[in-house]
Amino acid sequence: METKNIILTEDCLECLFKTTCNQTISQEDFDFLFQSTTQQNYKKGEVILKQGLKTNNLVYLLKGIVKFNYEDENKKNLILTITKAPTLLGLANILNEDVSIFSIVAIEESRGCLIDLDKLKMLALNNRLFMLNILKMSTGMFRSSIFNFISLAHKQVNGRIADILINLTKNVYQNNSFILSISRQEFAEYAGCSKENVIHTLRNFDNDNIIKISGKSIKILNLDRLIKISQVG
Amino acid sequence: METKNIILTEDCLECLFKTTCNQTISQEDFDFLFQSTTQQNYKKGEVILKQGLKTNNLVYLLKGIVKFNYEDENKKNLILTITKAPTLLGLANILNEDVSIFSIVAIEESRGCLIDLDKLKMLALNNRLFMLNILKMSTGMFRSSIFNFISLAHKQVNGRIADILINLTKNVYQNNSFILSISRQEFAEYAGCSKENVIHTLRNFDNDNIIKISGKSIKILNLDRLIKISQVG
DNA sequence: TAAAAAAAATGCACTTTTTCACTTTTTAAA
DNA sequence: TTTAAAAAGTGAAAAAGTGCATTTTTTTTA
The missing domain is CATH 1.10.10.10 (Winged helix-like DNA-binding domain superfamily/Winged helix DNA-binding domain)
Incomplete structure (x- = not known):
């Protein structure tokens, strides 16, 4: 039976490194980031990031489907979007130090990789292309959410x-x-x-x-x- | 009568430099950026950034009020938000090379400062804190737009x-x-x-x-x- | 400043959507 | 495997919202 570490490495080489940060991060930088990540399984209904709490990590979703859920003053739930792996969760919180404005909840059995936000920031500061990549993902997410917004609103x-x-x-x-x-x-x-x-x-x-x-x-x-x-x- | 250049400099020292990039950009970097900017007046109803066109600049709105206008397949107009100066317009387009997904239109007499996107990117690549600042603005804008979205949708x-x-x-x-x-x-x-x-x-x-x-x-x-x-x- | 055009306002018929009370079906638990 | 609980589904009345014709008011422009 393989050790947990080897499984992790394979997964990450496959996903985060190849798809998201591709070519913008060196193997050693990646290893630096990787040392502090942990993998986590989520059952259907389990909360991945909780509205109102300060989060210390991004979650790279390896597998599964999640909803972005906002609970309003009257405890009424609103789903902002539904998205599937692979995707990076928590980008909206990356620099704004305050709390997460919505929850992210698994609606199917999911698996995610918790990335330490401080280490990621440190890395981004020292690696321009990597930071550019993150900036790009962040604005890209914003752009795509607008169409969802238009549909619902109008x-x-x-x-x-x-x-x-x-x-x-x-x-x-x-x-x-x-x-x-x-x-x-x-x-x-x-x-x-x-x-x-x-x-x-x-x-x-x-x-x-x-x-x-x-x-x-x-x-x-x-x-x-x-x-x-x-x-x- | 003062020259146009002096007026421009004063405006910019007052606005872009002090409020948006504060402490993250040196005077010489700022001057580099400034050399390529031009100021523009917009009458009520004038289009500042046009939906469907590729834009080569951000617009730092010095004065006025604008609407973000989306025109759908049926030529129906939808207003996404209304915002006032001072603000930086076009952030959503900053890295995604494709066209602008909505128009920005003055709804009051406005004045803006056109910032060359290529120069800004060059500067951001060489100045981490400046880039971090822009990333922060971008995600901040995303976060605040979510509440608007929730209101309209639900x-x-x-x-x-x-x-x-x-x-x-x-x-x-x-x-x-x-x-x-x-x-x-x-x-x-x-x-x-x-x-x-x-x-x-x-x-x-x-x-x-x-x-x-x-x-x-x-x-x-x-x-x-x-x-x-x-x-x- | 008068005429024309555009925007605002109104009332009503009609459509869409919500709410509610209820039944049926599916899922989870003892 | 029966029971309880949750989710899905139904139909009808009430409420919310739209679209249209028309009038009034404001703005534009000749």
Whole structure:
């Protein structure tokens, strides 16, 4: 049986190094960062980063699917986005020293690599290209979140739900058929509407042969029409 | 009469240098950046950065108020946010080489300082603290935009309009009384609802003595109730 | 400064969405 | 494996929001 360390190294060479920091970080710098990282498994529902708490690390998600969850003054949950591995979580907190403004919660069995924020910052200060890379990821994340924002803020429920289905198919599950990792209630928290509205709208899409639903299992039958619904709003 | 250059220098020492890059950029570096900047006046309605075009500069807004405007596939305009000087515009484009995803348009007589993006990048690469500062601004902007996003995506029109009024009072005009720089139609594009709904809601707030409206002139009479309306959504 | 154009306001019919009370189905636990 | 609890689903009434026609007011410009 291999030791834990060897598994870690392989994973990291495969993921963080190759995909995220590629070519901007030397092996020794990477090893420096790597020494302080620990891997962590998360069960469905487990909190990875908690809203309101100061965090000392980024989490490089190796495996799994997570939701960004904001809990408002009235304890109402709102899902900001759903995203899958591999991805770097906690970028928004990287320099603003105050607390995290939302929680990140696993909605599928996940595994993440905790990266010490202080060491990462130290490294970034000494490695311009690496820092540039992080800056790029940060602004890139901002840019992509704007479209999500536009959908939710300026479309009706049909269009919002269509957008969510498109995002799940194209980016999260990357498959026309998938088993939904969230409840109808959570879907409603994502779409910004009531759960009944989600149920009715999904049912309508099913009746119109745009999707086929059976419990948590969803199959996209007609992506083009979904895109059209998204466009008319 | 003073020369234009002297005026420029004074402005910049006052604004960009002191407020944004403070302590992270040397006088000579600043002068290097400054040599390539030009100042520009914008009339109400003039476009500062255009959606869909590649931009070669950031704009440091010295004076005025601007809207971030997104035009969708159906030519419908959506206002993402409204912000006032002094502020740095175009951060979202700083590293992602592709085109700007929204326009920035003056809604009041404004003045901006065009900063060459290549020179700024060169400078950032040679000055870690300066780059850190820009990274900080970028993530800070992202963080603050999330609350706007939450309001629009997950509240009803009452709450959204309350949020917009609160933002205008606290951050944009920084006064309980102000002359609105946007039309009811634009207000609707910001709130994500119909212009009739804006008119009715503002009228209701007026009837309830929460605000006093008279054309474009708005006075906030009861900020606490507005905050309460924002909270219940 | 008068005429034309644009913006604001109004009321109403219509559509969308929420809320609620309830039933059915699925999941978890004793 | 039965029971309890949670989630999903239903339909209808109430509330919220839109779109349109029309009038009034404000702004622009000739």
